[in-house]
Amino acid sequence: MARVNANYDKLAAGYLFPEIARRTKAFIEANPGATVMRLGIGNTTEALTPAILDGLRQGVEKLADNSTYTGYGDEQGDSRLRQAIAGSYAERGAQIEAGEVFVSDGAKPDAANIQSIFSQDAVIAVQDPAYPVYVDSNVIAGRTGESRDGTYEGLVYMRCDESNGFFPHPPEQKADLIYLCSPNNPTGAVASKEQLKEFVDYARKNKAVIIFDAAYAEYISDKSLPRTIYEIEGAKECAIEINSFSKTAGFTGVRLGWTIVPKALLAEGAEAGKINSLWNRRQCTMFNGASNVVQEGGLAALSQKGRTESARLIEYYMGNARVIVDGLKSKGLTVYGGVNAPYVWLKTPNGMKSWDFFDKLLNECRVVGTPGSGFGPAGEGFFRLSAFGHRENIDKAVESIKVNLVL
Ligand code: PL4
Secondary structure, rough: OOOOOOHHHOOOOOOOOHHHHHHHHHHHHOOOOOOEEEOOOOOOOOOOHHHHHHHHHHHHHHHHHOOOOOOOOOOOOOOHHHHHHHHHOOOOOOOOHHHHHEEEOOOHHHHHHHHHOOOOOOOOEEOOOOOOHHHHHHHHOOOOOOOOEEEOOOOOEEEEOOOHHHOOOOOOOOOOOOOOOOOOOOOOOOOOHHHHHHHHHHHHOOOOEEEEEEOOOOHHOOOOOOOOOHOOOOOHHHHHEEEEEEHHHHHOOOOEEEEEEEOOOOOOOEOOOHHHHHHHHHHHOOOOOOOOHHHHHHHHOHHHHHHHHHHHHHHHHHHHHHHHHHHHHOOOEEEEEOOOOOEEEEEEEHOOOOOHHHHHHHHOOOOOOHHHHHHHHHHHOOEEEEEOOOHHHHHHHEEEEHHHHOO
């Protein structure tokens, strides 16, 4: 008799983003003709840049001729792209080899799948609030108990709130796999070198592994802040880093990301090289490589021209963030983030629950955002606005909040 994976029944709610889409659709159906401004899902809106389009076109052209056509590629990624990604770390003072780079179809699948190479009894620590994939993938894998009052039994929650500037200290108790995201989704907080060093020291001492999600690293403009965990000495012994072309180069729909699994990485019972070869084994069995066309686009994104163009795109989205931050502050709201990250994290007025504020913002202002509680219990009473959008829509949304939100 086939039985389903009962861990799915433990998941406390539907996946956050489809739930937002569902509620928005219901609102539009109930209010025909209403124009809704979407600052909910962090989804890029601006066209791909010329250098990247050239790269993608070249990828297509190669497929048009038998002499340049390619079928399946290496599961780990095109060696030129692996080399280019490795090279991008050198600029930040981190030595990464091409053999430590695993190209994928995005950061989300890697963030969800990476847990599968660690033992079933690994104790998981997450920032609270956090991108839901880290928790949900471990719930599905059976590493937690039931959910009670928004927390899963057996998970270590590292609370991120106003008192610690939304970045935690390492946990008091033992944790084996520690998920960190900086710049953070949803709070927009960015860890300093000292803060990351604390985690690196903890991980080395406890033979723990840090899963570092750097999907928004290119949004950091403050040069003193680390853009990769490998800027911290010793991180290659204890950290895996996940990254993406989605928010850097507008690849949310194109799909391309990568994961760095250093050969020096250690874990209990795993000598240097072991975890790198496990992830290689996992990918070879379960992944057939990223699209060859898309990888040509990725190579173009990493060219000098591609990077200059992407930097302009990022500046555009960060201009949106400034519009949101300034607008909300002028309304008297308490606002965090939005400076080195494309997310603005606001405190709901009068201590409102996050989902109640979602309804209020939608009804009064026609603006969709993301309830903080969807990212974890410490997100309750907060709300995320995304800076991804056309400037005219962002302007309209902020103006509507200024005029229509009743405080
Ligand atoms: C909605 C910290 C967005 N359906 O595009 P990827 O797979 O390379 O990267 C996804 C990703 C990875 N890591 C972090 C992220 O914030 C994201 C994207 N998050 C958001 O609004 O929080 C898009 C969400 C998408 C999803 O479920 O990822």
